[in-house]
Amino acid sequence: MTALTAAILMDPIAGIKMTKDTTFAMLLAAQARGHRCHVFTLPDLFLRDGRAWGRLQAVTVQDRAGDHYRLEPVGERPLAEMDVVLMRKDPPVDLEYLTACYLLEHAGTWVVNDPVSLRNANEKLYALHFPQFLPPLLVSRDLADLRAFLAEHGEIVVKPLSARGGEGVFYLHGQDRNVGSILETVTGRGAHYVMAQRYLPxxxxxxxxxxxxxxxxxxxxxxxxxxxxxxxxxxVAGAQGVPAPLTERDREICAAIGPRLREDGLLFVGLDVIGEWVTEINVTSPTGAREIRQFFGIDAAELLWQSLERGVQARRGSAGH
Structure with missing residues (x-):
């Protein structure tokens, strides 16, 4: 496979936790396979005369805490010069994130995950395409609706639709005297939609x-x-990571969801499963690759680059006809 030239739109590499960061794992895997990577951040993305450009810095990485990267000088380049662009900016999925996805539609090259699907696939709501795997849930901004859902189920979890890392997530039970205040807070007094799910023991x-x-x-x-x-x-909320094999139920879930992910150009995705139920489908910058490699010796980042190599080769082949 010919070496690829790639650009990764991510948060500043200086501030990442490299021992846990999946984007860093992707950089390590790309470098090991001989690919040339550049990094840039949201302010470095711009559009000129209908083409998306980036202020890119070629990067060299090593798995050494405190000395994990080297950056070359910034160069402005059209993203069309890249074989692939990886969109790995962390949430929140706010207006600036959505605008970046609009600009990446004009990259003139392959963008992973697909920017149109990133806009469409809200990480809380995308799972609604697979209702057979979901716990009882409600999406509403109406306080009376949410109170009725709590009364029906006794224990629920409420979460904002665009946060990450457990931010703004609350557990509620029927005897909690803070219910009113919490629901007012998470909905902005009825101004914002939230998702409520039955609490899963x-x-x-x-x-x-x-x-x-x-x-x-x-x-x-x-x-x-x-x-x-x-x-x-x-x-990030203090949970401990431990290894877990895939169960028969997990494989059933993956077999049902996988074809839709491929259809939508979502090549690197994280499913969140509690017990028998899918609670979220993470498409923006899912993590976990470093831990899974440590536990099982399987590098999801390596698998991604293998898939990208095949995809680029296929695109070159089709362009040649």
């Missing part, structure tokens, strides 16, 4: 992150077990 055993590459599950998963004093299965 299986969260005490952990929230499983399954990485999907080109619609296929990586063979091992990361189980994020909440801290004793918390209910959130997010590593």
């Amino acid at each position: 299986a969260i005490r055993e952990g929230d499983k992150r399954i990485l999907m590459v080109a619609g296929e599950p990586v063979a091992g998963a990361l189980l994020r077990v909440p801290a004793a004093e918390d209910f959130r299965g997010n590593l």
Whole structure:
């Protein structure tokens, strides 16, 4: 395979936690396979005369804390000069993120994950395409609706639709005297939609992150077990990561969701599964690759580059006809 030239739109590389960062794992895997990578951030993306450009810096990486990258001088280049552009900017999916997706539609090259699908596939709502795998849920901004849902189920979790890492997620039960205040806060007094899901007691055993590459599950998963004093299965919220094999139910879920991911150009995706149920489908910058490699010796980032190499080769072949 001919070496690829790639650009990765990400958060500033100086500030990442390289021991846990999946985008960094992608850079390591690309470099090991002989590919030339450049990095840039949201302010470095711009559009001129109908073409998307980036202020790019070629990067060299190494798996060494405190000395994990070297950047070359900035150069302005049209993204069409790249074989592939990876969109790995972390949430929130705000107006600036959405605008970047609009600009990336004019990259003139392959963008992964597909920017149109990134706009369409809200990480809380995309799972609605697979209702057979979802717990009882409600999406509403109406406080009375949310109170009625709580009364029906006794225990629920409410979450904003565009946050990440467990931010703004609340557990509620019927006897909680803070219910009114919490619902007012998460909805902005009825100004913003939220998702409410029936509380799943299986969260005490952990929230499983399954990485999907080109619609296929990586063979091992990361189980994020909440801290004793918390209910959130997010590593940034104090959850502990432990290895978890894929169950028969997990494989059933992946087999059903995988074809839609491929159709939508979502090559690198993280499914969140609690017990038997899908709770989120993460498409922006899903993580977990570093931990899964540590636990199982399987590098999801390596699998991604193998898929990208095949895809670029196919695109070159079709362009030649």
